[in-house]
Amino acid sequence: MKAVAVTGVHFTYDDGTEALSGIDFQVEEGEFVAVLGSNGSGKTTLIALLVGLIKAKSGRIEIGGREIGSLTAEELYQRVGLVFQNPNDQLFAATVEEDVAFGPRNLNLPEEEVQLRVRSALTAVAALPLRGRAIHHLSFGEQKRVSLAGVLAMRPAVLILDEPTAGLDPAGEAQMMQLLKKLNREEGMTVILATHSVDMLPLFANRIYVLDRGRVLQQGPSEEIFCHQEMIDRAKLRLPYVSRLMYEMKRHDGVPIDGLPLTIGEARAQLLELIPKEMILPGIEEIGP
Amino acid sequence: MFDLFSDIFTYRDNALTRIDPRAKVVIALAALIALLTAERVILPLFVFGICLGTVAALRIPAKLVAVRLAAPLSIVAVLVVIQTFFTGTTPLFTITLAGWPLTAKAEGLRQGVFLGGRVLGSVSVVFLLGVVTPAHRIFQALRWFRISRNWLEIAILMYRYIFVLMDRVADLAAAQRLRLGYTARGRAMKSFTALAGSTIIHSLEQAKRTHDAMRLRGYRGTMPFGPLPELGRRDRMITALCLIGILSARLLEWGITG
Numbered sequence: 001m002k003a004v005a006v007t008g009v010h011f012t013y014d015d016g017t018e019a020l021s022g023i024d025f026q027v028e029e030g031e032f033v034a035v036l037g038s039n040g041s042g043k044t045t046l047i048a049l050l051v052g053l054i055k056a057k058s059g060r061i062e063i064g065g066r067e068i069g070s071l072t073a074e075e076l077y078q079r080v081g082l083v084f085q086n087p088n089d090q091l092f093a094a095t096v097e098e099d100v101a102f103g104p105r106n107l108n109l110p111e112e113e114v115q116l117r118v119r120s121a122l123t124a125v126a127a128l129p130l131r132g133r134a135i136h137h138l139s140f141g142e143q144k145r146v147s148l149a150g151v152l153a154m155r156p157a158v159l160i161l162d163e164p165t166a167g168l169d170p171a172g173e174a175q176m177m178q179l180l181k182k183l184n185r186e187e188g189m190t191v192i193l194a195t196h197s198v199d200m201l202p203l204f205a206n207r208i209y210v211l212d213r214g215r216v217l218q219q220g221p222s223e224e225i226f227c228h229q230e231m232i233d234r235a236k237l238r239l240p241y242v243s244r245l246m247y248e249m250k251r252h253d254g255v256p257i258d259g260l261p262l263t264i265g266e267a268r269a270q271l272l273e274l275i276p277k278e279m280i281l282p283g284i285e286e287i288g289p
Numbered sequence: 290m291f292d293l294f295s296d297i298f299t300y301r302d303n304a305l306t307r308i309d310p311r312a313k314v315v316i317a318l319a320a321l322i323a324l325l326t327a328e329r330v331i332l333p334l335f336v337f338g339i340c341l342g343t344v345a346a347l348r349i350p351a352k353l354v355a356v357r358l359a360a361p362l363s364i365v366a367v368l369v370v371i372q373t374f375f376t377g378t379t380p381l382f383t384i385t386l387a388g389w390p391l392t393a394k395a396e397g398l399r400q401g402v403f404l405g406g407r408v409l410g411s412v413s414v415v416f417l418l419g420v421v422t423p424a425h426r427i428f429q430a431l432r433w434f435r436i437s438r439n440w441l442e443i444a445i446l447m448y449r450y451i452f453v454l455m456d457r458v459a460d461l462a463a464a465q466r467l468r469l470g471y472t473a474r475g476r477a478m479k480s481f482t483a484l485a486g487s488t489i490i491h492s493l494e495q496a497k498r499t500h501d502a503m504r505l506r507g508y509r510g511t512m513p514f515g516p517l518p519e520l521g522r523r524d525r526m527i528t529a530l531c532l533i534g535i536l537s538a539r540l541l542e543w544g545i546t547g
Binding site: 086 | 505
């Protein structure tokens with residue numbers, strides 16, 4: 001069953017800017033899908049449509065098999081949750097606990113259930129020790145995780161994230177992506193990620209949609225997407241750094257690389273095949289500290 | 290500048306931070322009523338002394354105390370001057386200001402000191418409450434007093450976004466300063482006006498985004514609040530003892546005045 005189905009959606013802002021021009025976008029239940037695009041490509045508009053913050057001028061949007069307009073706010077926000085790019089937009093209560101409990105309390109759940117959801121959401125994002133802390137005393141990375149917990153406490157079937165790694169340091173970025181992978185693989189949550197950061201996507205995303213000026217340029221698994229260098233350039237994006245290195249070695253130095261590795265693991269395997277065995281020191285890891 | 294809003298001391302563990310905020314709010318309200326109904330300056334100054342002594346014992350930096358008390362102290366100074374020179378009949382001394390003779394009067398000075406004492410006493414009570422209770426716990430306590438949920442909701446959002454906006458203002462002001470925006474009076478005025486305008490616009494945009502985020506988590510016009518725990522025996526005892534103390538002080542003062 002489709003978790004999200006968008007068909008022929010157009011959206012134009014009041015100032016005449018056409019943000020989306022006949023978008024088709026489908027996500028299966030349990031998928032991890034990335035929406036990739038440069039600034040102004042229409043990612044944020046698409047997200048705002050999916051959560052009902054704005055209404056499409058034409059076309060059809062279905063969430064969990066039901067047309068978005070036929071869902072009440074309560075139904076919609078238990079099916080789809082949005083994590084904003086800037087956690088300050090989303091964390092409005094004074095403490096972590098009150099903020100995470102905000103959604104469940106709005107669902108009029110019994111207080112025991114609210115507390116259960118708060119605990120489980122904070123545990124899922126490794127933020128349980130922050131429970132009693134004031135929001136303005138949290139670091140940016142902690143704020144990001146708490147804002148995710150606030151959405152998880154609503155138990156949505158589809159989790160949408162707008163640039164979840166923006167502003168995070170490399171460790172925070174990896175932690176956030178691992179967290180999303182866990183939610184997707186272990187909890188079966190459908191994840192839709194809007195981003196222009198390409199390096200980690202091949203590791204996590206099942207499929208990628210590339211948006212440019214309100215249109216879908218291409219969609220498919222990462223190996224299909226990143227082999228179209230021209231399309232990537234047209235979308236004002238780039239290859240993952242490791243792929244770029246291999247691409248340059250293949251193109252300019254004639255290194256016989258098969259396909260285009262997208263991850264460090266794939267690149268390492270290919271390079272090991274090319275390096276003569278006698279040049280490789282056995283047990284090199286044992287030499288280091 | 291931002292020390293003014295710092296709440297890090299409220300998260301320290303001490304005898305006062307451990308008291309239930311409802312008890313502290315009741316005690317603070319009783320103290321404020323006693324101060325507002327005081328008939329002599331001695332009770333307000335006594336309360337002021339106790340509060341400042343407690344703040345010192347809690348090792349709150351003197352700079353923070355000075356910053357927070359600066360505004361009320363200025364009000365007190367203006368109050369004393371106005372009362373001294375414009376009320377009463379018994380002359381104390383005369384000064385000439387820009388050719389105008391101004392005569393200080395004994396009754397005015399007494400009245401000014403009395404009103405100033407009330408202001409200082411009241412402000413020090415609120416200040417002490419503020420350094421031993423985090424704002425969100427005061428809001429929780431206010432819910433117990435059946436304060437309108439809408440008012441509390443606005444207060445909570447204001448409290449939360451003060452810090453966000455302050456960060457924003459600090460960044461903008463630094464950016465202006467780095468481009469010599471405050472090097473001359475006229476330029477400083479222009480920069481400050483731009484800063485104020487930008488902050489207003491930013492706060493409106495922030496309000497829109499926050500409202501969107503609230504809607505996405507089921508907000509329908511009223512912020513939900515969790516249940517409040519029962520007031521403990523120890524806290525009830527502390528409240529009772531403090532109320533007796535305040536009442537006794539007030540009655541004692543009444544006896545002296547009477």
